[in-house]
Amino acid sequence: MAEIQCPNCGKINPEGKDVCDSCGFPLPSQSPSINQETPSTSPDATDSPPDLPSDAQDLTPGEAQEDIPDGEDEGDEGWLDILHAAEEGEEPGDLQTPSEEDEEKKEDTDWLKRIRALDVEEEKGQETPEGETFPTWMSEVEGEEKVEKTPSEEKQELPDWLQSEEEETGEAEPILSEKDEGETAPPEPAQEEEGHFPSWLEEEEEPSPAGEGPIQPFELDEDDEVIDDLFDEELPSWLSSVDMEKEEAETGDDISPGELPGWVEAMRPVVESSDTSGLAEDEEYIENYGPLAGIPSVLPAEADIDQTSVEEGSKLSFELQVSKTQKEYASLLENVISREGKAKPKGEVKPVATQRVLRWLIAIVLIISVGASVITGGGTGNPSPAGHQKDDPGPAALYEMIDEMEARDTALIAFDYQPALAGELNATASGVVNHLLRQESYLAFISTQATGPSLAEHFITNTQSEFEYQHGRDYINLGYIPGQAAGVLSFSIAPREIVPIAFNGANAWDSPPLKEIQTLSDFDLFLIITDDPTTARMWIEQVNPYISRYKVAMIVSAQAEPLVRPYFQNSPQQISGLAAGLPGGWAYEELTGSPNLSSVFLFPLNVGIIVTILTVFIGGLANGILNLIKQRKNKEKRGVS
Amino acid sequence: MTVTGFTGIVIIFLFLGSMFFFTLTRDQEKEKNLRQIPAFRRIKEVIGLTVEEGSQLHVSLGRGGFTSLQSASALAGLSILQEIIKASSVCDYPPVATTGNATISFLAQDIIQGTSKAISTEGHERSSVGELVGLTPFSYAVGTLTTIRENRVSANILAGWYGNEITWLTTAGERQNSPTIAGTAQLPAQAIMYASASEPLIGEEIFAAGAYLGKKPMHVSSVKTQDIFRWILVVLMILGIVLKYLGMHDIFQSILMGVS
């Protein structure tokens, strides 16, 4: 089967094809001219395109007819056929499986067929039986033999821009003029396929050099200067020779849209029309301008381009158009990023005002209540302590220990409490030490805290001043032992070595209170006064192996009592006497029969406790209820959200 | 050697052996299942917040000495300080440490220098400091208040030996709206912490700091060993209760007297 080579892209198409499969260009065996008004075209084309190469004018219907076999459409529905079918009310799908009737119909409507039936004797603009017209050049071609024109005639028919180039270069003319001269026949295509070419192509037998004949498509000649020019970095000769000034002079300042050549006009399926009646449902738009006029569903080229907007656009600046909101967002982002590297100074947090008010309120209430009870109350007329405090065996055991001591027995007292708790422990210990002094016992003071020696001096001077005990004669202040448990252990092992001198620098162990003391066990009583259960435990654990447990007793703060009492209550006992807090001191004073500081401060203590209970109860409940309300509100908010 | 001494030796060797055993057979996957202690989680949170805010952490090590029962709490506090310095190395302001004991202050400064050197922040113009702020409990508390009320201190971690003076520190933190994570081995102070601190460390939780904050192998093994011995003590106590109920509690006394 003979194949046809497309003159536009050079693709080989099977015989019988009307248009190229690749680019859609009408194949040379059929006339490409179709009347724009109707899908079908009339082979009677009377218009001759002024700028059509003279080679194309040699196209005869007969040759076209020969080139195009009948009925061998191979089912290729070009866009032209689709258009025609649409105008006749056919669905595009109807053409997908062409039947014999469709093929016949197609044959009837095939514009290529009409081209074959062109009558060269019909005048320009004559309607075909189907209302189609062909350009004049087509009509002139009909029925005529190959017309040979002189080069001068050809020159007249060429457009001016082509004529001027020929005069200057003389290169274009050979390309366009020799096609009809028949001097050279078009060379065979590079491929071995045989195809029917129009006469103007077939006349060229040999490949001509650049500028001397038609250039065969897709055949590169190494010597071809045109080809060399194309791949040369410099401008090709034919382009570099163009005189732009002359061109501009010829074209002028006004650049008007060029007129379409007649054969292109003939190819247009319909005239410019906005009639969309024949369009399918998905075809909404029909192009009205340019070469694609009449084709539906084409992207509009000019419809959306407003000339005024184009002109305005050229006047607009190239600044970024940013709205006010976008500017704010951008500045915000810039601030956030710039702050990232900076250390933000933490602002001073002021305490909540209610906290301060509440604290002051509590303080005022406590001061007033306890102070008033100290001033007005106190003394021996106070209510007796509670049952557990009266029946507490600790003070009784301590009383017995001290009561069994003889005159000039030495008691070692450890003042291991903080000055802050001197108020409670001085009051608790005053009755006990008072009993000791009434027994005419020698005293020795020791401490593992730096403030202990001073505390001891203060105690003996202020609470026991009636006895007028003197340091060095009646008591010895051994001072401070550093190192906590290690110091206590060392002192327990070798007291004379660890504390060689007294608090005032005198030799402690030669004084009457300590003259007969060699080891810890030589002391007749070891009384530990402390506010810290850990200190109490430390003393017990370290001295226990070095002194009989029957000689160890404690006076502790009320806060240490729960943890120290087991040492007294358990079996075997590790301490033999215990007085805890003001109630314990009061109980001891009751046993001795001589009220002291504990008896004075017991009533104010109770007043303070009552005020505290009321404050904690009322305030705690109120805060608890407020917290409940707040939690419920939060739950409701979460439930709502 | 007394029975008590012999018992002590046995306990020490068992403890040590158990620690080594758990260190050698360490399973990192199972270590992730350590019981959650909210205080340590909070410590990690405040470290992160401190880094984000560009503020400062305050670590107070208490007033415990190094020669008594208080030393264990002090050592736990030093361990926490070390982990916090490591974790907060990217803070704008390094942590500030305050103490109430001279020996602990030296150790704190040593730890700060050693840790800073290890994480290459030594010699930085903003180095951590370990200050001795007071020698008596209340003077220490008042001296620490100055640091707590610093504007750039965002959180307070109190780990060491405290007494009643911890009330001052926790209420000062509450006034400043800065969270206070507190832990001590002193029982009266624990009661105060439970009532006033943001997150208290109860009992021996303070000794687990190295395991929770630093994931150190020996610390994790110590925690496991403590758990085992805790169960042993529970069993022994229940056994003693049962024997006492059955009237056989004198058996142990007889054994002890016979041995001794």
Place this chain on the structure above:
Amino acid sequence: MNIKFKTPFATAVAIGVGVIVLAGYFIPGLISLRFLFLRAGLVLAAVALIVGILNLFAVHFRKMAQNDDNSGYSLILVFALIATLLIGFFDMFQSYMFGQPNFQTISWLFTYIQLPIETSLMAVMAVSLTYAATRFLRRNLHTYAVIFFFIVLMVLIGTLSIFTPEVPFLSQIRQWIVQVPALGGARGLLLGIALGTIATGLRILIGTDRPYGG
């Protein structure tokens, strides 16, 4: 060759001394050595106290030069420290040289300045504790917090001496709370603390924990 001896030497000394002191509790032959180390530790603790005071002085002396809100308080501290030190030296000199007993001036300072200050701070702490107790339920409102709150109230009521004789069960409740659940919980905590103390001490003995800058 730069060999750092500090860390391994310090670790070796710490471990060695710790092991000897621990062994001295169980091995009779090491008792004297243990005692020697203990006495050395006492001296070190006393020296550490003096150095700590000097450190305190230096820190506040530096703070005096800074222009911040607390520099005035640092000035007062430095002044008070120097004054007390001088008075103490004077008293010591007086006592040793002329036999004046018992540091009277220092005792005066202690009695009329330090003691009232610390006692006042303790009183303010009582207010703070009361305030903390009232705010407790505001911060924590769960079962254990409510139980804690009411136990506090029960113990306080049981401590009263005024009308508890007429209502004896109140003091009995307080007694039971203190001696049974509170003491039991305290002992449990103490046992746990003891275990933690053992673990901490052993970690130092084996060199795992090195708080001395290793």
